[in-house]
Amino acid sequence: MSANIRxxxxxxxxxxxxxxxxxxxxxxIWQLKKLNAALANPKLNTESDAEEFGKGHEFATQVFxxxxxxxxxxxxxxxxxxxxxxxxxxxGKVVKSGATPNFTYTCTPLNPxxxxxxxxxxxxxxxxxxxxxxxxxxxxxxxxxxxWTIMVGSGPGRANSKINIEFVSSGKLTEPSGxxxxxxxxxxLLPSASLTLTINSVDYVTNKNIVSLDFGWKNNIRLxxxxxxxxxxxxxxxxxxxxxxxxxxxGNRQGSLKxxxxxxxxxxxxxxxxxxxxxxxxxxxxxxxxNKLTVTFHKVSFSAAEVGDTDGLVTxxxxxxxxxxATNGVLSAVALCxxxxxxx
Amino acid sequence: xxxxxxxxxxxxxxxxxxxxxEILVPLLVQGWSQCDPPEEVTEDVREHS
Numbered sequence: 001m002s003a004n005i006r007x008x009x010x011x012x013x014x015x016x017x018x019x020x021x022x023x024x025x026x027x028x029i030w031q032l033k034k035l036n037a038a039l040a041n042p043k044l045n046t047e048s049d050a051e052e053f054g055k056g057h058e059f060a061t062q063v064f065x066x067x068x069x070x071x072x073x074x075x076x077x078x079x080x081x082x083x084x085x086x087x088x089x090x091x092g093k094v095v096k097s098g099a100t101p102n103f104t105y106t107c108t109p110l111n112p113x114x115x116x117x118x119x120x121x122x123x124x125x126x127x128x129x130x131x132x133x134x135x136x137x138x139x140x141x142x143x144x145x146x147x148w149t150i151m152v153g154s155g156p157g158r159a160n161s162k163i164n165i166e167f168v169s170s171g172k173l174t175e176p177s178g179x180x181x182x183x184x185x186x187x188x189l190l191p192s193a194s195l196t197l198t199i200n201s202v203d204y205v206t207n208k209n210i211v212s213l214d215f216g217w218k219n220n221i222r223l224x225x226x227x228x229x230x231x232x233x234x235x236x237x238x239x240x241x242x243x244x245x246x247x248x249x250x251g252n253r254q255g256s257l258k259x260x261x262x263x264x265x266x267x268x269x270x271x272x273x274x275x276x277x278x279x280x281x282x283x284x285x286x287x288x289x290x291n292k293l294t295v296t297f298h299k300v301s302f303s304a305a306e307v308g309d310t311d312g313l314v315t316x317x318x319x320x321x322x323x324x325x326a327t328n329g330v331l332s333a334v335a336l337c338x339x340x341x342x343x344x
Numbered sequence: 345x346x347x348x349x350x351x352x353x354x355x356x357x358x359x360x361x362x363x364x365x366e367i368l369v370p371l372l373v374q375g376w377s378q379c380d381p382p383e384e385v386t387e388d389v390r391e392h393s
Contacts, residue, residue, distance in 0.1 A: 328373060
């Protein structure tokens with residue numbers, strides 16, 4: 001019987017794996033809903049003996065499993081729970097405080113000197129009709145967040161506050177997953193209407209000028225470096241099963257922040273660009289006092305400011321250049337939610 | 345205000361700090377990490393002969 005793609009269930013490690021090859025236990029996995037239909041399909045890379053001499057021709061007579069790739073994107077309405085998860089796994093370093101049911105996760109990017117460059121790992125499960133006659137039931141083990149982007153727009157609907165999370169994997173696949181997903185977590189959404197935003201000392205909500213805002217983080221994970229002598233195989237000890245990655249390390253990390261605001265007499269964006277004024281950018285979205293996300297870029301200047309229009313009104317589109325602050329680094333995130341154990 | 349235990353990048357004795365971003369973020373940037381509280385030392389009250 002054919003299956004509807006909307007039957008897809010996803011679950012992933014709320015807590016981190018103990019190492020890249022050891023899957024999350026079911027107690028440490030949560031199920032959340034998502035918006036995109038795309039699946040994290042495993043890709044088997046192969047090679048053949050076509051180039052080898054001694055066969056008498058240039059055609060392949062054998063194909064070999066080389067390696068496995070698994071990657072995916074989770075698109076969601078922004079909630080306090082997924083925000084906390086994305087900040088913790090995406091930035092890599094987290095301090096948990098608070099007590100049931102109100103937790104605070106203070107997150108920063110890894111300090112490569114003290115923390116190394118290996119990101120926390122999680123398992124990612126996709127299922128359609130799991131059980132005896134499953135359509136899809138698989139688990140990618142050893143995944144890491146490649147990056148996240150939060151998009152805040154104008155309008156009353158949930159679609160005006162979304163997050164996209166990209167992830168990559170070691171390539172290790174468990175099929176069937178062997179996981180019975182828990183009931184989907186009831187999330188606390190962080191709507192666009194709750195935004196507070198101050199950039200370079202300008203409060204863009206109080207002056208009613210903000211139109212839209214995108215901000216994000218990218219780890220530029222060193223995928224090729226994940227394969228090293230001894231990195232392992234899809235089936236442990238089976239050299240014919242294809243290699244998998246033994247580490248996922250961040251490369252040159254990048255923060256991004258851009259926004260569109262109404263532009264009027266006295267608007268400071270062009271002057272700030274010309275003077276390369278620096279300041280903080282503080283972005284906050286809230287459900288209630290215990291479900292909130294605050295992201296602070298500790299030092300930004302403007303790298304571009306272009307005047308245009310939005311719906312017939314004059315606006316300025318600004319791209320910020322995040323810089324490293326000697327005390328507070330590039331950015332930090334403080335995520336409050338009711339969910340315990342994120343990235344623990 | 346909740347407190348958390350943090351350990352410096354060079355190891356050493358953990359330190360209990362208030363869990364505010366103003367305190368935690370500079371520590372994290374310097375390489376400090378959250379750690380378990382130190383085990384309490386129970387005084388040996390046995391009499392020695």
